[in-house]
Amino acid sequence: MVELGAALRSYTVDGRPVLHGFDADDRITGGRGQILVPWPNRVGAGRYRWHGEDLQLPLSEPEHGNAIHGLLRWTSWQVVESDTARAVCETDLWPQPGYPFHLRIRAEYALHDTGLEVALTARNAGGQVAPYGVGQHPYLTVGTGTVDDVVLTVPADTWLRTDDSGLPVAEESVAGTPYDFRAPRSIGATRLDTPFGSLVRDGRGRAVVRLAHPSGEHGADLWLGEGAEYLQIYSGDTLPEPQRRLALAVEPMSCPPNAFVDGTSIVALEPGARHTMRWGITPWHG
Structure with missing residues (x-):
């Protein structure tokens, strides 16, 4: 973890990288490990209406005319607790x-014996009801060189078809589409920058995305728990070389893209109220 944006920098188990992260002195590129607050993904044209007021966000994705990935990626967070297995950072998002x-x-x-657990909590410290969403942007690797050979399982019954700006235009069944990974299969040449919904959860209330090495001998599960209702998967096709398609971004999100505009799963955070999203990574050996 780093203080800049409280981004998740690296995670290694038994000498094997689980995250495709960055070195301590590197610039953060591609959203790598960043926390996405107070919205994940995109807000079309950066414009939305909240409680009768029209609001305009900075267009941080100018090539598509969107506001992207929130307002805290490039701010300093403060470490308030830390030990060998735990770190807590906090910051204020000011009006x-x-x-x-x-x-x-x-x-x-x-860190636990089973893996890494992450909890992202927002408290409304102001006097107005605030629109709120959250996500995070880790890139996972199972050591295949590129994502093409990764065997992927995604427990989602729907995907969100998007336009050229990355904004959703319809939610559709994954059945019969290139985005149906309900049964494990190799990614191959499939290009993914795809939101998923209708997540199927296990008995613990978790939706588990599995990345497996083609040998089946090892992999990593990213689970989405409390507050994580949607998922974005990105195969890195638009990253500059040599980063392109080296790792798979598996992004837990509380709401889908453009939620500030259409209201889907937006949290109306009352003064003093809290919202928590939980997710984690469980590395495994076959």
């Missing part, structure tokens, strides 16, 4: 043009 609300954000990373 500003386009988002006139005050949130206190807490990111907790904890």
Whole structure:
């Protein structure tokens, strides 16, 4: 973890990288490990209406005319707790043009025998009801060189068809599409920058995305727990070389793209109220 944006920098188990992260002195590119608050993904044209007020966010994805991935990726967070297996960072999201609300954000990373667990909590520290969403942008690797040979399982019954700006235009069944990974199969040449919904959960209430090495001998499960209702998977096709298709971004999200505009799964965070999203990674050996 780093203080810049409280981004998740690296995770290695038994000498094998689980995350395709970055070195301590590297610039963060491609959203690598970043926390996405107070919205994940995109807001079309950066414009939305909240409680009768029209608001305009900075267009941080100018090539598509969108506001992307929130407002805290390039801010300093403070480490408030740490030991060998746990780190907690906090920061304030202050009222500003386009988002006139005050949130206190807490990111907790904890290592257990079973893997890494992450809890992202927002508290409304202001006096107005605030629109809120959250996500995170880790890239996972199972050591295949590129994502083409990764055997992927995604427990989602629907995908969101998007336009050229990455904004959803319809939610459709994955059945019969290139985005049906309900049964494990290799990614191959499939290009993914795809939101998924209707997540199927296990008895613990978790939706588990599995990445497996083609040998079947090892892999990693990314689970989505409380507050994580949607998922974005990105195969890195638009990243600059040599990063292209080296790792798979598996992004837990509380809401889908453009939720500030259409209201889908947006949290109306009352003054003093809290929202938590939990997710984690469980590496495994066959």
